[in-house]
Amino acid sequence: MTKPNPWFDTAVARLADPQAFKVWSVIVSLFGDLAQQPADRVSGAALTAILQPMGLKPEAIRVALHRLRKDGWIDSNRIGRGSVHFLTDYGRAQSAAVTPRIYDEHPTPASDWHVLIAEDGRAADTLNTLLLTEDYIALGRHAALGSGPLPTECEDLIGFTATAPAIPQWLKIRLFPDDLAQASATLRDAARTISADKPHTEALSTVQIATLRTLVIHRWRRVALRHPVLPPVFHPSDWPEPECRRSVFRLLAALPRPSVSAINDSL
Incomplete structure (x- = not known):
């Protein structure tokens, strides 16, 4: 006992x-x-x-x-x-x-980041699939943040290599909410x-x-x-x-x- x-x-x-x-x-x-x-x-x-x-x-x-x-x-x-x-x-x-x-x-954060932006329709479906299957973070309905280089199989999305000298407060709150x-x-x-x-x-x-x-x-x-x-x-x-x-x-x-x-x- x-x-x-x-x-x-x-x-x-x-x-x-x-x-x-x-x-x-x-x-x-x-x-x-x-x-x-x-x-x-x-x-x-x-x-x-x-x-x-x-x-x-x-x-x-x-x-x-x-x-x-x-x-x-x-x-x-x-x-x-x-x-x-x-x-x-x-x-x-x-x-x-x-x-x-x-x-x-x-944990060590990735050093390279990129942003993907989609329109409605097929592009939005492509982005939603990435959010479900890959290491992406939703930034809104039509945008996502991902680590590493830009993907090569997403021709229907707009992609930008991301640098972040300053991050707006609204994004910090979205990524790290109060709860x-x-x-x-x-x-x-x-x-x-x-x-x-x-x-x-x-x-x-x-x-x-x-x-x-x-x-x-x-x-x-x-x-x-x-x-x-x-x-x-x-x-x-x-x-x-x-x-x-x-x-x-x-x-x-x-x-x-x-x-x-x-x-x-x-x-």
């Missing part, structure tokens, strides 16, 4: 999402951090033990697993009286696609406070470390995947993400990732 740990309880409360948890999304964060390898299997008991301290009830976990199985993210097998859960090939591919963005402690800044600032403050309390990880159980890592990654993922990696000239003057990133990785370093087998075996 896990011993009571007031520091753990306080850390969980500080990392609680200001918005309501979507249980299926938390489970995606958990598997992406702890069980992304093909052989990784998380027991039902371990999954419940990790998620329950967040206030997530077994019934909600079962409903979320059903949704993830239906969507092709997760599969499950019965073993004796229990179950094990694991990412499908599709789930692993989706997790792997965003892993570099989530775990890049020192994203608030999410980054609140996570920064929570991670700073928890780290300042000098976590003694030796007093945490394997499952408690997994719970805290899942909470940190879930909150951080919702920041890191929403904003583009752009040079500082594009950032609002008070953009909190760089310090949030430093605080998140400092806390994760104090909570070394446990193996799936260690989590399962601890119960």
Whole structure:
């Protein structure tokens, strides 16, 4: 039985999402951090033990697993009286696609940028396809910002190599909206406070470390995947993400990732 740990309880409360948890999304964060390898299997008991301290009830976990199985993210097998859960090939591919963005402690923005502009009709369709399939950032209904050289297969679009000695405030707000800044600032403050309390990880159980890592990654993922990696000239003057990133990785370093087998075996 896990011993009571007031520091753990306080850390969980500080990392609680200001918005309501979507249980299926938390489970995606958990598997992406702890069980992304093909052989990784998380027991039902371990999954419940990790998620329950967040206030997530077994019934909600079962409903979320059903949704993830239906969507092709997760599969499950019965073993004796229990179950094990694991990412499908599709789930692993989706997790792997965003892993570099989530775990890049020192991202380097591209040095070359370009702008594409479209008219209505076929050109707009071409631009919309690029926004869906490539690393482009919408600047409005008919314009997009992309990294690297101008593409050669977009003859129906107007393209310009972009330089940015100054970025207008309206564009900074569009790229880095207030709600994203608030999410980054609140996570920064929570991670700073928890780290300042000098976590003694030796007093945490394997499952408690997994719970805290899942909470940190879930909150951080919702920041890191929403904003583009752009040079500082594009950032609002008070953009909190760089310090949030430093605080998140400092806390994760104090909570070394446990193996799936260690989590399962601890119960």
